[in-house]
Amino acid sequence: MKYISTRGNAPELGFENVLLEGLAKDGGLYIPEIWPSVDYKNLPKGPYFEQAAFIIHPFVDDFVSKEELLSLTERAYSQFPLDDAAPLKEIQKDNYLLELYHGPTLAFKDFAMLLLAEFFNFSLKKRNKKITILGATSGDTGSAAIEAFKDSEHANVFILFPEGRVSDIQRKQMTTVSSQSVYPIEVNGNFDDCQNLVKNLFQDLEFKNQYSLAAINSINWARVAAQIVYYFTSFQKIDAEKVSFSVPTGNFGDIFAGWVAKKMGLPIDRLIVATNSNDILHRAISTGDYFQEKVQATISPSMDIQISSNFERLLFESLGRNSKETASLIEKLKNEKGFTINQSSLEFIRNDFDSGNANEDQIRNTIRLIYNDTGIIIDPHTAVGFFASKDKLNKSFPMINLGTADPAKFPNAVKDSISIEPNIPNKLDKILNKDEKFDKLEDDPDALKSYIMSKVK
Numbered sequence: 231m232k233y234i235s236t237r238g239n240a241p242e243l244g245f246e247n248v249l250l251e252g253l254a255k256d257g258g259l260y261i262p263e264i265w266p267s268v269d270y271k272n273l274p275k276g277p278y279f280e281q282a283a284f285i286i287h288p289f290v291d292d293f294v295s296k297e298e299l300l301s302l303t304e305r306a307y308s309q310f311p312l313d314d315a316a317p318l319k320e321i322q323k324d325n326y327l328l329e330l331y332h333g334p335t336l337a338f339k340d341f342a343m344l345l346l347a348e349f350f351n352f353s354l355k356k357r358n359k360k361i362t363i364l365g366a367t368s369g370d371t372g373s374a375a376i377e378a379f380k381d382s383e384h385a386n387v388f389i390l391f392p393e394g395r396v397s398d399i400q401r402k403q404m405t406t407v408s409s410q411s412v413y414p415i416e417v418n419g420n421f422d423d424c425q426n427l428v429k430n431l432f433q434d435l436e437f438k439n440q441y442s443l444a445a446i447n448s449i450n451w452a453r454v455a456a457q458i459v460y461y462f463t464s465f466q467k468i469d470a471e472k473v474s475f476s477v478p479t480g481n482f483g484d485i486f487a488g489w490v491a492k493k494m495g496l497p498i499d500r501l502i503v504a505t506n507s508n509d510i511l512h513r514a515i516s517t518g519d520y521f522q523e524k525v526q527a528t529i530s531p532s533m534d535i536q537i538s539s540n541f542e543r544l545l546f547e548s549l550g551r552n553s554k555e556t557a558s559l560i561e562k563l564k565n566e567k568g569f570t571i572n573q574s575s576l577e578f579i580r581n582d583f584d585s586g587n588a589n590e591d592q593i594r595n596t597i598r599l600i601y602n603d604t605g606i607i608i609d610p611h612t613a614v615g616f617f618a619s620k621d622k623l624n625k626s627f628p629m630i631n632l633g634t635a636d637p638a639k640f641p642n643a644v645k646d647s648i649s650i651e652p653n654i655p656n657k658l659d660k661i662l663n664k665d666e667k668f669d670k671l672e673d674d675p676d677a678l679k680s681y682i683m684s685k686v687k
Contacts, residue, residue: 231289233260233451236546237560238553245293246353249452250361252445253432258557260451261543262289265493273466278315279303281466282345282459285494289455294352302352306344309334316341316460318467321604324628325619327612328464335403336636336657338484339374342448342456347378349452350444354384362686363387364431365446366424368480369396369532370635372414373403375446380409385444386686388413390424390678393670395531399639399658406664413685419673420525421480422537430675437679441686448483449539457487462496464630472627476502476619478611478634479511480533482540489544489582499627502584504618506530509587511538516585518576521568529590529643530610532635537563548575586618593617597647607644607652609637 233248234240237258243251248260266288274280282303287296294302307315310333317329333340354361363385365375372389379387389404393416404414417424428447432438448454465473475498477485485501492498505512507526514520522536546556548571562569571579588596596613600606608616612633619629637644637652644652654662671677 232263237557245290252450268494279307285459302348306348326630327633328630329633331636335373335377337370338634339370342453343374343378345456346452361385361442361444363444366390366428368421369400376407386411390415390417392420402661405666405668406661414668416670423673454487458491461488461491470628472497472499474500474629476615476631478615479503480535482538486540502619504615505587506533510536512585512587518571548578588614588617594647601648607637609635609640610643
């Protein structure tokens with residue numbers, strides 16, 4: 231499998247180099263040169279790690295053998311329940327909750343991050359190399375990355391998170407980990423500012439090469455590839471001709487993985503882009519206008535984003551893989567804060583995607599309704615997905631709503647909704663009274679460079 235950049239001015243690479251590069255040298259995102267085809271009917275019936283190896287291998291065939299990949303996936307998913315890593319619950323007829331939060335940090339990001347760490351360690355051990363991991367988080371990515379890489383001998387980990395824009399528990403999951411190679415950094419700004427700092431440093435090729443920067447955000451293709459798996463495994467559990475998915479969406483990586491699953495042959499009807507009040511993606515799909523607005527702080531903070539990096543991959547596809555046009559639109563986004571999607575591209579996107587958005591009251595009400603009807607407590611991000619899908623239920627095909635985090639990670643939002651505090655799992659309870667250790671930086675790439683230089687010797 232070979233990979234190309236969405237902006238067309240970076241070398242074609244194999245998987246291992248895409249893994250290590252993260253962002254392409256031209257600022258674009260890597261994407262497979264061709265989409266592999268997989269017969270979902272041949273998906274193994276065994277544990278999740280076997281299913282993951284079956285789905286992912288076409289993307290990594292020049293990097294690891296099938297046997298090596300099976301070993302990596304087994305290690306990655308050893309921290310999930312062996313009998314069912316991603317349980318599927320029917321909450322009403324043909325309307326399902328896919329629980330993706332039974333990993334070590336209780337969020338869906340564990341599925342991709344734990345495997346990403348195995349990929350990095352496999353490569354770096356072979357190369358006898360050490361890297362500097364740099365990532366931005368709106369909440370769950372950071373804790374998943376720190377958990378996955380905290381014991382790595384091959385990586386220093388720098389995670390940027392926005393001041394006051396993550397839940398207390400999300401922050402403590404990042405700032406209470408005891409590791410000499412982990413550096414949580416609170417940035418005076420929002421998630422988009424954190425993400426822009428990361429991209430700025432990756433585009434400084436001299437600095438990137440000197441400090442061997444590596445990406446763990448979903449700009450790294452390996453993250454997306456790992457997330458494709460649970461679309462297949464959840465479909466396997468349902469007796470249906472087709473199925474739709476509703477996905478709480480911030481940076482567009484998780485739902486893009488669903489689109490890739492459809493390209494690979496999974497019979498998906500609709501993919502619903504579910505946004506909160508930061509609804510740039512809903513506006514784009516509804517009207518064609520992809521223009522940034524001010525980021526609003528919400529009770530679903532992991533989705534408080536106005537620049538969805540992975541949307542560039544879909545845009546590239548919708549433009550017939552025209553890298554010049556893609557680069558031009560991204561330049562407009564940078565200089566003019568947005569652009570209008572042309573009609574043919576919009577029709578391409580709407581062929582597979584619907585969208586919806588939920589405000590704060592609608593999120594709380596959805597948590598309340600589902601709890602009152604089923605006794606199941608969901609987190610506010612998952613509630614956004616359920617709200618967006620409620621008017622799009624199709625009597626012909628089931629709907630699977632992705633449950634992205636344990637509700638205990640957002641106790642205030644849950645208590646405001648149902649007057650009940652969710653049970654705190656032992657994994658979280660242990661960190662609540664631990665001392666926090668993190669540094670603070672301004673939204674300044676030079677300050678971030680200086681900080682990294684002071685820590686990486």
